Amino acid sequence: MSIRVEPAGAAADGGPSDGRPAETLFCDRCGAEAGHGDHSACTVARRLEPPRYCGSCARRLVVQVTPTGWTATCSRHGTLAN
Amino acid sequence: MTAPTVVSGTDADAGAGDGILAQARRQVLESGLGLTQAQILAVLQLPDEALTDLLQLAHDVRMRWCGPEVEVEGIVSLKTGGCPEDCHFCSQSGTFDSPVRAAWLDIPSLVEAARATAATGATEFCIVAAVRGPDERLMEQVRQGVAAIRAAVEINIACSLGMLTQAQVDELAAMGVHRYNHNLETARSHFTNVVTTHSWEERFETCEMVRAAGMELCCGAIVGVGETVEQRAELAGELAALDPDEVPLNFLNPRPGTPFGDYPVVGARDALRTIAAFRLAMPRTILRYAGGREITLGDLDTAGLLGGINAVMVGNYLTTLGRPVSDDLTMLADLKMPIKSLQATL
Ligand code: SF4
Ligand SMILES: [Zn+2]
Ligand SMILES: [Zn+2]
Numbered sequence: 507m508s509i510r511v512e513p514a515g516a517a518a519d520g521g522p523s524d525g526r527p528a529e530t531l532f533c534d535r536c537g538a539e540a541g542h543g544d545h546s547a548c549t550v551a552r553r554l555e556p557p558r559y560c561g562s563c564a565r566r567l568v569v570q571v572t573p574t575g576w577t578a579t580c581s582r583h584g585t586l587a588n
Numbered sequence: 589m590t591a592p593t594v595v596s597g598t599d600a601d602a603g604a605g606d607g608i609l610a611q612a613r614r615q616v617l618e619s620g621l622g623l624t625q626a627q628i629l630a631v632l633q634l635p636d637e638a639l640t641d642l643l644q645l646a647h648d649v650r651m652r653w654c655g656p657e658v659e660v661e662g663i664v665s666l667k668t669g670g671c672p673e674d675c676h677f678c679s680q681s682g683t684f685d686s687p688v689r690a691a692w693l694d695i696p697s698l699v700e701a702a703r704a705t706a707a708t709g710a711t712e713f714c715i716v717a718a719v720r721g722p723d724e725r726l727m728e729q730v731r732q733g734v735a736a737i738r739a740a741v742e743i744n745i746a747c748s749l750g751m752l753t754q755a756q757v758d759e760l761a762a763m764g765v766h767r768y769n770h771n772l773e774t775a776r777s778h779f780t781n782v783v784t785t786h787s788w789e790e791r792f793e794t795c796e797m798v799r800a801a802g803m804e805l806c807c808g809a810i811v812g813v814g815e816t817v818e819q820r821a822e823l824a825g826e827l828a829a830l831d832p833d834e835v836p837l838n839f840l841n842p843r844p845g846t847p848f849g850d851y852p853v854v855g856a857r858d859a860l861r862t863i864a865a866f867r868l869a870m871p872r873t874i875l876r877y878a879g880g881r882e883i884t885l886g887d888l889d890t891a892g893l894l895g896g897i898n899a900v901m902v903g904n905y906l907t908t909l910g911r912p913v914s915d916d917l918t919m920l921a922d923l924k925m926p927i928k929s930l931q932a933t934l
Pocket of ligand 1: 671672673674675678679680681682717718719720750
């Protein structure tokens with residue numbers, strides 16, 4: 507499970523900036539549109555991987571893995587942590 | 589620099605089938621002498637029907653020459669991604685179209701990672717950076733990080749910072765870094781198919797300097813990077829000749845965007861045969877489960893601990909996640925394998 511711990515500043519594109527999870531439009535493992543194609547392999551892989559792409563804008567995330575968790579930051583949509 | 593001489597052995601040394609197991613029992617279990625390269629190859633070529641006997645022998649060797657204790661380690665990435673090297677299995681190389689972006693860990697977070705690792709009962713904490721070798725910025729971060737951890741957490745500190753200069757080796761030793769990781773990765777004859785930006789010999793040179801400076805040497809490998817079974821035997825022979833204190837054994841976890849991203853995962857039986865072969869090549873080393881065991885072995889990872897492994901990496905890896913720590917600790921407790929720092933005992 508991941509939680510949004512630190513929203514980015516006011517989103518210029520009208521996206522959420524209040525800490526609410528943004529709408530998931532993109533697969534957070536491969537960055538492709540979530541509604542298109544088969545992402546079942548991504549879902550399986552994600553059990554042993556942190557997210558790599560922002561689900562809201564598909565930007566690549568800056569990810570820090572630690573022994574017991576991870577954080578993943580989108581420059582526009584803020585930081586997720588497990 | 590003197591590269592290790594691998595004792596190749598002869599076909600007559602190697603034997604086959606039951607022959608090699610009987611030889612290994614006499615030579616490794618009873619006398620503590622590791623297998624030659626030809627003998628390692630014979631072990632790697634054993635049929636599946638011999639696997640149970642092979643694993644039992646490797647376990648007996650581990651118990652006889654190392655004991656039941658298991659060394660537990662945690663790792664963290666101090667500097668992630670953006671590496672100028674091109675190791676074809678690595679998602680942290682900046683030369684491929686990998687989704688891993690560059691990131692630096694701050695010192696308080698590094699100390700917290702060491703504290704969380706120590707809380708699992710682990711005795712070893714390894715600070716890793718994705719670099720060719722440390723520059724002054726990284727060395728300064730390591731200086732501060734090692735000092736901060738030593739002031740706050742009771743745990744052995746290891747580092748893995750790529751290829752070192754003699755001055756950097758000396759400074760790390762003086763800081764109290766007790767073990768340094770630098771893997772040979774793959775067989776010398778296969779290396780240029782895996783890495784083109786530096787040489788096997790450069791890696792070997794750092795390993796030699798580390799040991800000469802009095803730090804323990806942790807030098808391992810990644811299996812499943814396109815090597816033949818002969819090259820896998822060569823790799824085990826090269827590691828045995830180098831004789832590191834610890835050998836971390838990684839299995840390829842194919843990473844998106846890397847040249848090896850579509851390579852197959854090593855099969856569980858092959859992985860177990862490899863573990864046993866490495867143990868029979870190096871009866872006294874700390875043989876550690878490192879990355880990739882989750883996808884290679886799944887629930888069969890207990891079999892590795894009963895087939896030669898005597899050290900585990902717990903928690904997450906550098907860019908991927910591991911099993912829950914509690915699962916591994918429960919597994920060790922169920923196997924009646926106590927956690928202990930092993931460097932002084934083998
Ligand atoms: S040197 Fe290390 S971090 Fe850099 S590409 Fe090779 S394995 Fe990855
Ligand atoms: Zn996907
Ligand atoms: Zn975003």
